[in-house]
Each structure stands twice: as structure tokens, then as C-alpha cells.
Amino acid sequence: MMTVAWGSIGCMWNRPFAQIVVRPQRYTMEYIERSDCFTLCAFPEKYKQNLLHLGTVSGRDCNKLADTPFTLMASSSVLSPSYEEASLILECRKMYAQNMDPQCFITDTASKVYPEKDYHRIYFGEIVKAFGV
């Protein structure tokens, strides 16, 4: 699992979607690639430091979940797990994935975010279940 901030929620191809962007070096990407689904979990403010931890340490180097109070649980409609402490859970089935193409950047707003040329991979997931407030 990893912390994500960039993305969007909307309607596409007549389906509700959550869209995320993942850099190729993330360990989590290997799991997303192997699976046909992913979950997005939002947490109460008191877990901010835990989310920072999950967003700065890689699961390649340690069992970072063990350093948090988060409890894995089965999701209802997808195989990807969720977390009991989440206040909002979006269960998503992957619909579309594409590597960002730097030739398509129109201004330098986007290109200046990639000094290492580690362009994100974009995923659109159909929201098949949503729980929470």
C-alpha cells in the first residue's frame, strides 16, 4: 500500500471512476499491475503521521504496515484489501491504464514535476462499491 494525493473522481464511459497516478518506482505499482482492481481509503485526521510514513517508506525495504495501527480487512467486491480504520473506502476495478507521455505536455506545469523523467502511470478504476461518510 502507499499514500496517494494526486488523482480525480468523476464519470467516464458512463461509469463512476477514481483515477490515480503512480510513479514507476513504487513497489505498490507491482501489485496494481498484477491485479485487476485497487482500493482507495481515506482516513480521519488523527492518522496523518501514519499516512506520511506509508508515503515516505517503501514496502520493498520493510513491512511498513506493521509500523501503523491499520488493520487489513477483506473488501466486499474486489480482491484488493481495505483498512478497518478508513472513513471512506472506494473499491475500484481497473478500466484503463496508460503511461504519461511527456510529448503531450502542453505547458511546463506538468513537465517540471519530472526532473528524473519518472512519468506517472495513470489508472482509471470503475468505482464498484463505496463505503463511508
Ligand SMILES: Cc1cc2nc3c(=O)[nH]c(=O)nc-3n(C[C@H](O)[C@H](O)[C@H](O)COP(=O)(O)O)c2cc1C
Ligand atoms: C501525501 C503524499 C502523497 C503522495 N501521492 C503520491 C501519488 O499520488 N503518486 C505516487 O506515485 N506517489 C505518491 N506519494 C509517494 C508514495 O506514497 C511513496 O513513494 C511510497 O513510499 C511508495 O511506497 P511503495 O514503494 O511501498 O509503493 C505520495 C506521498 C505522500 C506523503
